[in-house]
Structures are given as structure tokens and as C-alpha cells.
Amino acid sequence: MAARWTDPLRVGRHRIENRVFVAPMAGVTDRPFRQLCKRLGADYAVGEMAASNALLWATEKTSRRINHEGEPSPKVVQIAGGDAEMLAQATAFNIDRGAEIIDINMGCPAKKVCNKAAGSALMQDEALVRDILESVLVVAQPANIPITLKIRTGWNHSNRNALGIALMAQDLGISMLTIHGRTREDRFTGYAEYETIAQVKSRLSIPVVANGDIDSPEKARWVLEQTGADAIMVGRAGQGRPWIYRQIFRFLQSGERIADPTDFEIQHWLREHLLDHYRFYGEERGVRSARKHIGWYLKGQPGARVFRELILAAETPEAQLDRIDAFFASRHPKAQAA
Numbered sequence: 001m002a003a004r005w006t007d008p009l010r011v012g013r014h015r016i017e018n019r020v021f022v023a024p025m026a027g028v029t030d031r032p033f034r035q036l037c038k039r040l041g042a043d044y045a046v047g048e049m050a051a052s053n054a055l056l057w058a059t060e061k062t063s064r065r066i067n068h069e070g071e072p073s074p075k076v077v078q079i080a081g082g083d084a085e086m087l088a089q090a091t092a093f094n095i096d097r098g099a100e101i102i103d104i105n106m107g108c109p110a111k112k113v114c115n116k117a118a119g120s121a122l123m124q125d126e127a128l129v130r131d132i133l134e135s136v137l138v139v140a141q142p143a144n145i146p147i148t149l150k151i152r153t154g155w156n157h158s159n160r161n162a163l164g165i166a167l168m169a170q171d172l173g174i175s176m177l178t179i180h181g182r183t184r185e186d187r188f189t190g191y192a193e194y195e196t197i198a199q200v201k202s203r204l205s206i207p208v209v210a211n212g213d214i215d216s217p218e219k220a221r222w223v224l225e226q227t228g229a230d231a232i233m234v235g236r237a238g239q240g241r242p243w244i245y246r247q248i249f250r251f252l253q254s255g256e257r258i259a260d261p262t263d264f265e266i267q268h269w270l271r272e273h274l275l276d277h278y279r280f281y282g283e284e285r286g287v288r289s290a291r292k293h294i295g296w297y298l299k300g301q302p303g304a305r306v307f308r309e310l311i312l313a314a315e316t317p318e319a320q321l322d323r324i325d326a327f328f329a330s331r332h333p334k335a336q337a338a
Helices: 004-007 031-039 062-064 086-095 121-122 126-143 162-172 195-202 217-227 244-254 263-281 284-298 304-313 317-330 334-338
Strands: 009-011 014-016 021-024 046-053 076-080 101-106 146-150 176-180 208-211 231-234
Touching: 004 244, 021 031, 021 244, 031 046, 031 263, 046 062, 046 086, 076 086, 086 101, 086 126, 101 121, 101 126, 121 126, 121 146, 126 146, 126 162, 146 162, 162 176, 162 195, 176 195, 195 208, 195 217, 208 217, 217 231, 217 244, 231 244, 263 284, 263 317, 284 304, 284 317, 304 317
Parallel strands: 021 046, 021 231, 046 076, 076 101, 101 146, 146 176, 176 208, 208 231
Antiparallel strands: 009 014
């Protein structure tokens, strides 16, 4: 069984070497974060959800979300919306810009998304789901671009219709399905359940990816055992811990539990992440948007509370980096003196 988890996985024409995936997260999985996760063990990372509305494509926010320049393949763009024609147009637009896989979001539980009949709200309307998938596939198939789909287990506990949608999607020709083990009603509260994922996997022949509450190598293996899924997708547990993808892969591969990184490794990876982040966003915007990442990296670190406010108050890249260096130096004064 373990060998199957570490064998390459095919998604359309793409060979995915590592079955530990990075989940799409708005405001998190931008290009700098994805590239760091790929360097630290993931082989597949989905970009932030991008709007299908053509009026937004030229905006700074959407342009950044679909920017995959220099990123290792496969370049995965996730699109969202509730209009089949607009999603088909978004598919064509992103393929022209170099997208190698298009993922359709039918799993986001955010009110601002669901109120527009997009994200997980679509699971209430299976006819519309069919229209969207058919329209997108008509555009993608001639270009040999795989279409993948991300859903939840259902709209609420009384309406878990993931299996019906999954079977429909497979019959229409999608290449892979990801299921988050909660309903739309659950949002991110409570605990993910994996019985529905196991049920869907037992009926599908395409790859199925399990998502939800996977926060350790041991939990990853347990979810794979319980669901029979072909891969796992890790989201929130990777915030400030991009090395978790390597830890999970090694554990699945050999049962070896890689130790958490040293302070020096964390400092190095955080600096690497931030320098790429500043280049991507520009200095002023980059400093502001980097603060959440810094907070995640330092969360739980001894002594972090004292430095955190100083670091987050920094207004230039140099000041942020200097205060981060001072924080780590304060934890190893002897090494600093040497």
C-alpha cells in the first residue's frame, strides 16, 4: 500500500511525482509560497482561486493570482464562478497564459463566493454543475489541458451529494477530483469526515484527493488508509510550515519521521520566502502582506511573543528582515557571539 502512495500519479498528460499536494488558499498560495512548497517537498500546488469574470482579469489582484511565471510544472490555475460561459472563457484565457491544468472550485464555503452562486453553492444545482463542466471541457480538451474539480461532501449534512456529482464529473471527462471532508454548512468548523471520501473513491476510476484537517505525517497516512484516496491535499497546516510536505512524503515513503527544522533552517526559509514575496508584490505591498506569513512562521516559537509586535510593525523589507534576524539571534546568543 505504501508503495502506491509514493508512486508517480498521472493527471492527464502530467506525471506528478509526489502525492502530497498544496491546497489552494486565498491570500496564501501565491507564486512565492507555491514555489517554496515545491522546493520543500510538494510536487503539485494549486494557485489561489481566480475569478471567471473577464472584467477582473486585468486587475492587479487577479493578475497576480494567475501568475505562474518560472514555476515548475504543472502550473495549476483554479477558477471560480457560477456562469458556464464565463468559466469557459476563463479557461481559454488561462490556457493562453500558460496554465497546464485548470481546477474548478466548487468547494469554497465563503459567503461572498456562495452568495454569487459559486464555490460550494454550486453543489445545490447539479444541472448547472453539468453545464459548467461540459462548457469548460469543450474548451480544454482540444488543447490537451486536464480539468480537475474540487468539491465538498455536500451542501449540508442532509444533502451529501458528493458521489452523484463525482460520478457525473468522471463521466464527462474530468481528470481528477478533490474532496474536502466537510459540507458547505460546516465551513471550517468541527472536524472533517472521511467516510464520504471513501465512498466516492470506491466508485471512481480517476484519481481522488482527500482534503481536510491533515496536519501531520501520521494523520496523512491514516486518511489515506481510511479513504483509499490516491493523494492528500494539505492546506492550513502548511501555513508557516512549508516543510510539512516533505515530512509527510518521507513518512509515507519509508515511515521515517523527519524532525522539525532547526531555527537556522526556519530563518533561512523564511528569509527566502520573504525576499521572493517582496519581489512579487513590490516593497510596500509586500511588507504588509508578508506579516501574516511571518506570524505563522513564528507561531509557537519560544520568545516569539516579545518580538512579534516589533517585527509586524516594521514598514520596510530591510526592517522586517533585520528584526527577524534579531529574533533568531536572541535565541542563540552564543552562536551570535562566535
